[in-house]
Amino acid sequence: SQQGEEDPQALSIQEGENATMNCSYKTSINNLQWYRQNSGRGLVHLILIRSNEREKHSGRLRVTLDTSKKSSSLLITASRAADTASYFCATDRNGNKLVFGAGTILRVKS
Amino acid sequence: DADVTQTPRNRITKTGKRIMLECSQTKGHDRMYWYRQDPGLGLRLIYYSFDVKDINKGEISDGYSVSRQAQAKFSLSLESAIPNQTALYFCATSDPTGKFGANTGELFFGEGSRLTVL
Numbered sequence: 759s760q761q762g763e764e765d766p767q768a769l770s771i772q773e774g775e776n777a778t779m780n781c782s783y784k785t786s787i788n789n790l791q792w793y794r795q796n797s798g799r800g801l802v803h804l805i806l807i808r809s810n811e812r813e814k815h816s817g818r819l820r821v822t823l824d825t826s827k828k829s830s831s832l833l834i835t836a837s838r839a840a841d842t843a844s845y846f847c848a849t850d851r852n853g854n855k856l857v858f859g860a861g862t863i864l865r866v867k868s
Numbered sequence: 869d870a871d872v873t874q875t876p877r878n879r880i881t882k883t884g885k886r887i888m889l890e891c892s893q894t895k896g897h898d899r900m901y902w903y904r905q906d907p908g909l910g911l912r913l914i915y916y917s918f919d920v921k922d923i924n925k926g927e928i929s930d931g932y933s934v935s936r937q938a939q940a941k942f943s944l945s946l947e948s949a950i951p952n953q954t955a956l957y958f959c960a961t962s963d964p965t966g967k968f969g970a971n972t973g974e975l976f977f978g979e980g981s982r983l984t985v986l
Contacts, residue, residue: 789973800872800958800977801911846910850973853964855901855926860910 762790762847762859770865777834779862781847782827788850790823792832795844795861804832804845839868871895874959874978882986887946889981891959899964900942901975902926902934905956914957917942949985957981 765780781790789808793801807814807823807830814821820833834841844863848856872893881887891900898919903911913926915934923934931953933945946953960975 791974793975798956798980798982800979801960801975802977803974806974848975853973855913855916856973856975857913857927858903858911860908 762849762857764845764847764859764862766862767860768863768865770867771837773837773839773866773868775837775866777837777841777864777866779832779845779847779864781830781832781859783830783847783849784828785849785851786825788853790821790830791848791850791856792819792821792830793846793848793858795846797843801846834864837864837866839866842866872959872961872976872978874957874981876981877979878982880984880986881949883948883950885949885985887949887983889944889957889959889983891942891944891978893940893959893961893976895961895963895976896939897961897963897976898939899962900936901960901962902932902942902944903958903960904928905958905980911958914944946983949983951985954983954985957983 762781762783791806792804795801805816805821807821818835823830844861846858846861848858875890901916902914905911912928916924917936935943958980959978962975
């Protein structure tokens with residue numbers, strides 16, 4: 759079974775708007791990571807947040823982690839058409855392997 | 869050149885055939901992984917290896933086998949392919965020490981191998 763579950767499954771927004779994707783997980787974790795996948799391509803790492811961190815920023819990306827609720831969110835600000843992709847959260851429980859969620863498909867309309 | 873290279877990129881085969889998917893990396897990472905991606909299910913771990921002598925089963929290892937021929941090479945085999953093994957397969961690497969500058973635990977993916985079993 760998947761450790762991480764993303765919400766929503768699909769999201770369609772206009773260019774310039776913000777996009778928020780959520781991830782919930784079931785057990786304690788070492789860290790949580792977000793990846794991006796353009797259609798038919800390999801996944802690319804976006805950002806990692808450790809269990810003792812609450813928020814991280816990287817460019818237009820902002821990730822939050824709430825370990826008490828076992829949830830994380832990825833915010834993409836001022837979205838661009840090039841942000842159109844699938845976004846996956848992945849949890850690392852013990853430093854050995856990542857478990858991925860089913861992903862959120864983001865479409866940014868220009 | 870890609871750091872993680874998968875071959876073949878696309879393969880169509882028939883039920884019962886033996887298939888090998890190969891992965892090679894130039895990142896110098898010790899850890900290598902094979903994942904399978906199906907629509908709506910995300911990525912599921914098939915096998916992983918932490919060094920040349922180490923092989924571990926993942927979530928969905930039945931029907932698959934792997935070989936870690938060298939630090940840089942990790943191959944996935946389907947001994948007798950069946951239609952429900954039709955999927956997109958990804959190889960990935962990671963460096964748990966951080967000595968190569970990336971976050972420990974971050975995965976680096978190949979471009980994928982699309983397998984269709986008829």
